[in-house]
Amino acid sequence: MHMETQRLILRQWKPEDYSAYATLNADPQVMRYFPATLSNTESDQQADRIENLIAERGWVFWAVELKSTGKFIGFVGLHSQDESSGIPDAPFIEIGWRLAADYWGVGYAPEAAKKALQFAFEVLNIPSVFAFTALQNIPSQQVMIKLGMKNTQQDFNHPKLEQGHRLERHCLYQITQQQWLAVADNID
Numbered sequence: 001m002h003m004e005t006q007r008l009i010l011r012q013w014k015p016e017d018y019s020a021y022a023t024l025n026a027d028p029q030v031m032r033y034f035p036a037t038l039s040n041t042e043s044d045q046q047a048d049r050i051e052n053l054i055a056e057r058g059w060v061f062w063a064v065e066l067k068s069t070g071k072f073i074g075f076v077g078l079h080s081q082d083e084s085s086g087i088p089d090a091p092f093i094e095i096g097w098r099l100a101a102d103y104w105g106v107g108y109a110p111e112a113a114k115k116a117l118q119f120a121f122e123v124l125n126i127p128s129v130f131a132f133t134a135l136q137n138i139p140s141q142q143v144m145i146k147l148g149m150k151n152t153q154q155d156f157n158h159p160k161l162e163q164g165h166r167l168e169r170h171c172l173y174q175i176t177q178q179q180w181l182a183v184a185d186n187i188d
Contacts, residue, residue, distance in 0.1 A: 074099035086159030148183035
């Protein structure tokens with residue numbers, strides 16, 4: 001699987017992506033809305049799982065590469081949450097992203113996410129896509145809004161975080177296939 005946007009390539013992971021991904025996952029700024037940074041081993045294991053899922057089904061969190069430099073900058077893509085996830089409205093397909101901090105603020109996350117949503121709605125033909133994040137993660141919520149996603153007003157305690165954790169409360173956003181068709185051309 002290989003998809004392109006104006007400035008980005010979404011593709012299968014390569015062995016040379018792993019060290020850049022480990023650097024990204026070790027960055028406290030990038031990981032501030034996650035429970036912890038990841039060690040090199042944890043990062044490599046996560047990348048292995050992602051790479052294997054793409055090989056198996058053609059999609060999950062694709063590696064994002066800058067067309068201009070060929071540099072790996074993070075991931076954007078889709079993931080399935082099953083009914084036992086403890087997240088409202090599951091089972092569903094979620095969209096997510098994680099980019100190196102040097103590449104924030106220039107529209108790469110919404111640009112790549114728009115391509116992932118197009119894949120979800122036009123190739124997988126699913127009726128809706130969800131996204132969730134910690135309530136404090138305003139930057140991610142801004143990307144969700146830019147994509148035309150709507151807050152479902154179903155804030156929840158993330159089931160994998162202990163009670164009282166600073167990131168426990170999450171919000172849940174959604175976009176339907178019909179909403180996507182109405183806004184897709186207006187997403188920059």
